[in-house]
Amino acid sequence: MEYISTRGSAPTLDFEGATLAGLASDGGLYLPREWPRFTEAEIRAMRGRPYPELAATIMRPFVAGSLTDDELDALCHTVYGDFGHAAVTPLVQLDQQQWLLELFHGPTLAFKDVALQMLGRLFETFLDRRDQQLKIVGATSGDTGSAAIRAVAGLERVEIFMLHPKGKVSDVQRRQMTTVRAPNVYNLAIEGSFDDAQAHVKRMFRDDDVTGRLQLGAVNSINWARLMAQVVYYFYSALQLGGPDRTVAYSVPTGNFGDVFAGYVAARMGLPIERLIVATNVNDILHRAISEGDYSAGGVTPTITPSMDIQVSSNFERLLFDCGGRDGMAMADQMHAFEASKSMRLTNAQSQGASALFTSLRADQDDTNRALAWAHREAGQVIDPHTGVGLHAGITAGASGVIAPDVPIVTLATAHPAKFPDAVERAIGVRPGLPARVGDLFGREERFIELAGDYETTRDFVLQNAASA
Ligand SMILES: Cc1ncc(COP(=O)(O)O)c(C=O)c1O
């Protein structure tokens, strides 16, 4: 499989190259040159397969040429044999129409583990093969950080520099990152927002001073391998609900547009998806983009869903590229203009392409709290606030008829409620406890470095501390 950049001028790479590169050298994001497609009969034949086996089936066309079938099977069995639930991503029914897809049974209690556990193993495999080192720079609003650190802590060929916005992640999220003692892990708490951290990371990939000295790698969803692994749970859940002979709608709490883009990829691969509901908090740039064609970023408002306090959503570029006719040069112009003005209008083709499958809804704090209360009252489920944003959108779409009553609506439960105990307790009066598998988080010593918010400070820290390769 060949991978091309959304901005048209970076070299075409194979899966191994795209995984190690992370961001394309022209600032774009890698995508497969074409979408592999399964027929309905092939999808039907996937019913009942255990998660590791299904994962290998879905990922196989994407990794062709870089991993043998045996290597891929072994990776999937190792990674998905070690989750906290035998089903890996179990489905839970809430009422006649509403379902939850629990994605938080990995080691750090968020959906990120599903892909990052796989990405850590892919790095190990490819770096050993090439006898290379990788310096990972990543940005987190709370969940990617801990999942990525967990996936690469202790790996000999990898060092990780993880930026988080100081004071803007939950205590559990911060401790999950800062209590890891491995010598290849650097936690950097920077002044500013997640968007600032993400902008620093992307700029490092374009900074010749950095790329001339370090082989950089990415763990954010700019890395294609992340999204590839997330496609699997759309197939897994749809098959359980009658797919491909019945369509399913998904409501996805959205920030960087990675998780919901994985749903789009599943649809492009042939999975019959009724609609993808992009559920945002009040940082609603994606809701405005999908409903009005207006993609303009303002300031970020802190919310009870800090992992989604994002205005510039990396993966939206992948959608605009795919819906807009895959014109890399036009995409590069559009993105450069956006980077300068923080504002853009979608073209007609982009708007029409997006609205063919996506609907968007926005939840404020009251909406979110009501969704948490509803899940608790109606189904005895304690859910996290990010999942609450998605569930609010799912319930609204069902009640308003946007999704017909006979179509199941699956909300992606993206985090365990114990990651956000204060917000959950305020909403429903129940304080969720941490599962035993995360251990003694509050008894461990924290270690992180506080940095000013400017780009140069972060870049210099990385350059000074990265071990020479
Ligand atoms: C708990 C949680 N829910 C939802 C999201 C949004 O997912 P995405 O950035 O893939 O849109 C994030 C962060 O990415 C998250 O950590």
Ligand SMILES: N[C@@H](CCOP(=O)(O)O)C(=O)O
């Ligand atoms: N919500 C994320 C933000 C980064 O998203 P990613 O999926 O692109 O890594 C987080 O928890 O860090």
